[in-house]
Amino acid sequence: MKFHDLAIGQRFDLDGVVYVKTSPVLAGKADGGGTKFMPRYVMVKLLDGAAPPATVEQEKMLRADVVLAAFETYHSACREALGKLAGDIPVDGLQDITNVLEGERQSFLDAVLKG
Known part of the structure; x- marks a missing residue:
């Protein structure tokens, strides 16, 4: 798991040394031997046995199926409005406008689905 995903106070192992997360970017040795800067991306082994609860950022992440459904609803409304004009x-x-609209739809879908 990434250091960033730990809750403050959780113990973890990094290269055979046990640390405790003390801030979003710092960890202290569990035996009291000093602190160390920890980049968010560093992979560590959780020692407390349970993953921390989801962060606010993780809870706000969008699900692809919800985004795609909303986009298709939006796209349909655009086509309907264009039809009225x-x-x-x-x-x-x-026809030119329709082609552009469909091309942009496909570009959006390609970007989202390739992630």
Whole structure:
């Protein structure tokens, strides 16, 4: 697990040394031997036996299926609005707009699904 994912006060092992997370970026040796800067990405082994509760950031992460459903609803509404304007737009212009809209939809889906 990443150091960032630990709760303050949790014990962990890093390279055979036991530490306690004392701040978002610092850990102290469990035996009292000093502190060490810990980058967020450092992988550590949790010693307390349980993963910390989800952080606010993790709880706010979006689910792909929810995002895709919302986007498809939005895209459908755009196409419907464009359809209502069809009589006011020349046929070739309407086709150009539709092509751009569909191309942008596909670009969005490609970006989200490739993650």
